[in-house]
Amino acid sequence: MDTTTGRQNTSVTFDRAVQVVAFSPDGHSILAAGFDNIAHVIAASSGKEISRMEFKDAVSSAAFSQDARFAAAGSMDGTAVIFETASGKEIYRFSNASREDAVQSIQFSPNGRSLAITGGNSKNMSGTVAVVDCSWSGLQDEACAAWRSALRVQSGVQFTDNGRLVMLSASELIAEQTKVDSFLSSKPKQVESWQHEVLAWSRIAPDERTTTAGSGSLFCISMGRQLIRTTPSNLWQSMELWASEAPWHPLEPVSLARLEPKPKAGGDDAAREALMPRPRFLAQLTLKRLRAADVKIYDRDTLAQYGAWAAQIMHEELSLNTEALEAVNFALERTAPEMQKQLLELRAKLSARPSGKLPSGD
Numbered sequence: 001m002d003t004t005t006g007r008q009n010t011s012v013t014f015d016r017a018v019q020v021v022a023f024s025p026d027g028h029s030i031l032a033a034g035f036d037n038i039a040h041v042i043a044a045s046s047g048k049e050i051s052r053m054e055f056k057d058a059v060s061s062a063a064f065s066q067d068a069r070f071a072a073a074g075s076m077d078g079t080a081v082i083f084e085t086a087s088g089k090e091i092y093r094f095s096n097a098s099r100e101d102a103v104q105s106i107q108f109s110p111n112g113r114s115l116a117i118t119g120g121n122s123k124n125m126s127g128t129v130a131v132v133d134c135s136w137s138g139l140q141d142e143a144c145a146a147w148r149s150a151l152r153v154q155s156g157v158q159f160t161d162n163g164r165l166v167m168l169s170a171s172e173l174i175a176e177q178t179k180v181d182s183f184l185s186s187k188p189k190q191v192e193s194w195q196h197e198v199l200a201w202s203r204i205a206p207d208e209r210t211t212t213a214g215s216g217s218l219f220c221i222s223m224g225r226q227l228i229r230t231t232p233s234n235l236w237q238s239m240e241l242w243a244s245e246a247p248w249h250p251l252e253p254v255s256l257a258r259l260e261p262k263p264k265a266g267g268d269d270a271a272r273e274a275l276m277p278r279p280r281f282l283a284q285l286t287l288k289r290l291r292a293a294d295v296k297i298y299d300r301d302t303l304a305q306y307g308a309w310a311a312q313i314m315h316e317e318l319s320l321n322t323e324a325l326e327a328v329n330f331a332l333e334r335t336a337p338e339m340q341k342q343l344l345e346l347r348a349k350l351s352a353r354p355s356g357k358l359p360s361g362d
Helices: 139-157 172-187 190-201 216-229 232-241 252-257 271-276 277-292 300-316 321-332 343-353
Strands: 020-025 030-032 038-043 050-052 059-064 070-075 078-082 090-095 101-108 114-121 126-131 156-161 164-167
Touching: 020 059, 030 070, 038 059, 038 190, 059 101, 059 321, 070 101, 078 101, 078 114, 126 321, 139 300, 172 271, 216 300, 252 277, 252 300, 271 277, 277 300, 300 321, 300 343, 321 343
Parallel strands: none
Antiparallel strands: 020 030, 030 038, 038 050, 059 070, 070 078, 078 090, 101 114, 114 126, 156 164
16 A cells, blocks of 8 residues: 555455565565465565465464565464575575474564574463574675676676776786685585586586586576566666676676666767667677577577577667677577567567667657
8 A cells, every 4th residue: 555645556365364464675575474374475566476485384474684585484383484585495494393382473683694583382381582593695795705706707807886897917817716716615505505516617618518507507597587587667676686696697787787877768869878888888798698608507498588588678678779689690590490480570670770779769
């Protein structure tokens, strides 16, 4: 309900009574739970279910982490579960000693590093409070540093605070590689295992790679699907949640380009060109990554889907028709003839329109 007008915005119906409801800190999602034994994560704008976590008994309490990337729910069956809000993937599960020790309430600390769980025994009326370490939530600082260092070693450049690309010196490259080596030399935490696998795999010379990056290959593909499903209405939230965790993904640059300021239709050419270098660079980086993507991780059909989606975004949202045409051709090369109709129509449209011109409201 809109608190300023009193008008109902979204309505969701459940089979059983709902006794717990909570807004995510960013206001984009809602946790709803109760006697259907399920904690539902719902999009506040549409009422559509994003993910869920099922229990054996009624859900008595639920809460979001401060960054809304995780949710926690507790049940009358004595269990508390932390799960990813976007995917519903279970991260950790805690169980009380007996069935009578039902979870009464659950709450993340303001810094997201701890989770408080209260329980109560219906027979002897005793109560407990448990504080659980949540240092797993989000990417660990070590993993973030390792990814950034690996990218710098691979490209030889980095972005400065003002958005300029600068070359790294030999000593800086050695220092960055040392950070990657340090991360890989230690046993990875459970939440970092896929990153550890992909980074270790990427260090193998291309002609010596005989396997994929283990479970990382499935994660790579699912990451791409998530980026493709992201709509403008939840773009900031999704990019913070997904793309910032996978700076290596082929679709990450064009997804970032979607966040750049857009030139206005009908605006003067000078104002438009002033905004284009960064999106154009990111679009071209996407094309470079697509061409270099390893088929041992991304199969031919997946890369075709990536190319088609990138072409659509470059054309419709970024007005980068030259890059969009290149992405279309990339997708066509990997798409079966009977599935090429829409791609061929888009190529014809792009070929007929002067590169870089904004649509006139069509």
